[in-house]
Amino acid sequence: MSERKGVVPGLVKGLATTARTLTRHTHTAEYPDVRPELPPRSRGVIALLAENCTSCMLCARECPDWCIYIDAHKETVPAATPGGRERQRNVLDRFAIDYSLCMYCGICVEVCPFDALFWSPQFEYSELDIRDLLHEKERLGAWVETVPPPPALDPAAAEPAEVASQRGPVRPVRARSGA
């Protein structure tokens, strides 16, 4: 009957645990009356800064879900100086992200070479009709104002490569000897 000896201490410990929890402050946040405290770099929605976009199509190609739709055409720009060459520019006609497909992986934001896509923590854009989850260029541009400034870098992190390469090598370069 050695298990029986353990009954009363277990019961008392149960009572003590619930009593202790009763006295602790409750961390429940009553959304939607209280805004949630989101961590930095939270991924809610992708914003498009259209003036940076050159229609390189990297984001549409790299998206694993094929949820970015881009239409663009080329326009010729007259020569800047007389006798100069005419230039060609891409003009963005349509840029749409389908949030019913998007899996919030962030590959499009990472891969954009021109910093045209940004993460925003805004998440309250659920719709009653799934077709309303296709955000066109205008709506994606409107999300830009919700994009927060980039968070401070971690002081304990390693130096970024762009800075480290400017500084030069750690060891002094030895002059090569010999023929």
Next chain:
Amino acid sequence: MSVLEIVLRAAAALAALLLLPLLVGQTEHKVMAHMQGRLGPMYAGAYHGWAQLVADGVKFVQKEDIVPAAADKRVFKLAPGVALVPYLLALAAIPIHPGFAIAEVPAGVIYVMAATSIGVLGTLMAGWASANKYALIGAMRSAAQLLSYELPMVLAVASVALAAGTLSLGGIVEAWTPIWLLWQLPGALVFLAAAVAELQRPPFDMPIADSEIVFGPYTEYTGLRFALFLLSEYAGIVVMSLLFATFYLGGWRGPLDDTLGWLWTLLKGFAIAIVMIWLRVSWPRLREDQLQRFAWLGLIPLALLQLALTAVGVVYLQ
């Protein structure tokens, strides 16, 4: 006692029966929530959800009244009343203030024990009349449980009556002395355990456990009838807490009890109700056989021991 006074007293008992369980129920929501690290109802009534049970009452009243086709209709419809009214009768006999109980009953102890036992019939009627095998199994388990726990409760209460030398509830409160907190302690623990089992509260809620047996005898009930069963559970908590306070904690006794006696009764009863809520949150459910074993092999010997202890004490103090 004039007819007017009788009507007023009856109305007071009814008001207490309808309001005190709501207070206990709201306390349970909040205390259980905070013990589990949650907040409980916050929305109904704007200030920390005080009107949650009022909203629940309104919700139950506006539901469709369903009686199963194969059910025994008259018994099915009467069962909630049979479960609730005995607690009204028991509540009326409890001495709230020095020299005042809503109904003065000479052999109060026997009356109260008998009244609370009738409530068992409500559960049995519900289970039998529901034409549902889960309800029937639940009702049979309920019957076994409630019968088993009647005996320890009656023995514990007999010990209190022996110590006080009277069967009147008011007399017991007047005969109470602080030494009873030690002298009657085993009996108090037996009474508390038996009361929680009589009310089918966790950890003794096997007959109505929803993960085991849907909701036992109350499975087929909806709307106002269901609400009356829930009300009878909380009314039972109120009655048993007040009885515990009357028997073991001195009822209305306390400083300034000639004016504040009613306050002491309510506070002591409320404290015991919180203990019952605390037990519900902390302990897992007992299996049916564990429950029976605890009653017959644990509580009854302890209650008999208490009875012997009381008898010795009474003779010694003569």
